[in-house]
Amino acid sequence: MEQLAYPLSTQTMELDLQISSARSSSTHHQKRRKQQSQSRAKQERGKRPGYSKATSAGAFACFSLAGNDVNMYHRSSFSTARKEEVRGVRMKKACLRCRLLKRACSGDDPCKTCLAAARAAAGTRALMWMECIRPSFQTMNIFENANSIIDQARISNIMEDLLQDDVSLDFHIPFALNVEAASSHLASWLSDDYAPPTFSVVGIFSCSTNTNLLENALDPSLGRDLRLFVHLTTHLYTTGMQGGYQEYTHEEIRSVRDCVGNRLFRTLDPLLRPSEIEASEDKLSKLRSLFLLLLGITVGMRYTLGDVS
Structure with a gap:
């Protein structure tokens, strides 16, 4: 019985080594195929128009579920006249109705939102205030x-x-x-x-x-x-x-x-x-x-x- 135990133990070890080697080789091939796939994907994206690499820290890229790149929307800068208009509205501050509705106030007197509300309520029995009120003493x-x-x-x-x-x-x-x-x-x-x-x-x-x-x-x-x-x-x-x-x-x-x-x-x-x-x-x-x-x-x-x- 002692003579049979030694050969069986050796065979078992050799079998374990073969299985381990096969697993290692399979894992290595999988990693290699994954790296090659990622490399090809990067090369394909680099060839697409409008694609730019993100190099700065904290940058991100948008993508769609279909795998297509999405061009981000960039708002154009305001003209000088528009900047002056926005600055004037900010100085006057939004009226009370626009504040409650959380809308951008046009700054007119009355503003566009209050004017639209007054026109909509004209001829009806809707109970509402019609004044364009700006709760700021600086405006006065x-x-x-x-x-x-x-x-x-x-x-x-x-x-x-x-x-x-x-x-x-x-x-x-x-x-x-x-x-x-x-x-x-x-x-x-x-x-x-x-x-x-x-x-x-x-x-x-x-x-x-x-x-x-x-x-x-x-x-x-x-x-x-x-x-x-x-x-x-x-x-x-x-x-x-x-x-x-x-x-x-x-x-x-x-x-x-x-x-x-x-x-x-x-x-x-x-x-x-x-x-x-x-x-x-x-x-x-x-x-x-x-x-x-x-x-x-x-x-x-x-x-x-x-x-x-």
Whole structure:
């Protein structure tokens, strides 16, 4: 039995070696055929028109399920006129309807989307708003392109001089000098159409009291700009932009008014962002101060429209 075991073991080993060699040879031939197939495929793709090799890192090629190459679409660059049109729309920002529908706003007044909606609803009983609303104060900034006859240094000097002179009030302010009392009283004054006029809103926003009300919750410079804006606007309105103010001409006063008006409007949109308000420690005080700021600008604009060129 021992003599038969040795020859059987040798035969088994030889058989295993033959099987292993055959498998190795088969695997080698398969890899070689695969490499040759890939090489031929690359050569065929290289001969096709419009094919380009991707050499940079992160590049990719499009292909179809049928194995045909797909030419990628490349958008042509905008013309100069189109670039200016897009820049203008971005500055004005999309209207409220286009924002809700997530459509590109044409920037017209009304825009194409709002005009199409109005035409579609004409003669029907559809309940919808027709206005093309742009919720941005910058779009209402009539002072941005105002002509100024003096430079910025001269405007700053005049502003510093005018801020030294306070406005005297000939009435008693009917609320405590704090943001909470002022905002509550002025809000009730707005809602009551039959309230007797016991004070002047223009006078309140024209005196230094307004600066003190806003300097804690907002930038102190906003209070100073608002004070000059309301005071100079109403002065130009009542005098018909004649005679100037103190030793300054009416052109100089108008340039100062346009400067502070432009700064106020450019500041409003960033201040009214939800993220900006949420970041405040005292949100209620911030909202009350913003209400006073908006009310003061509205009062000043009431006396401004029509005299800006």
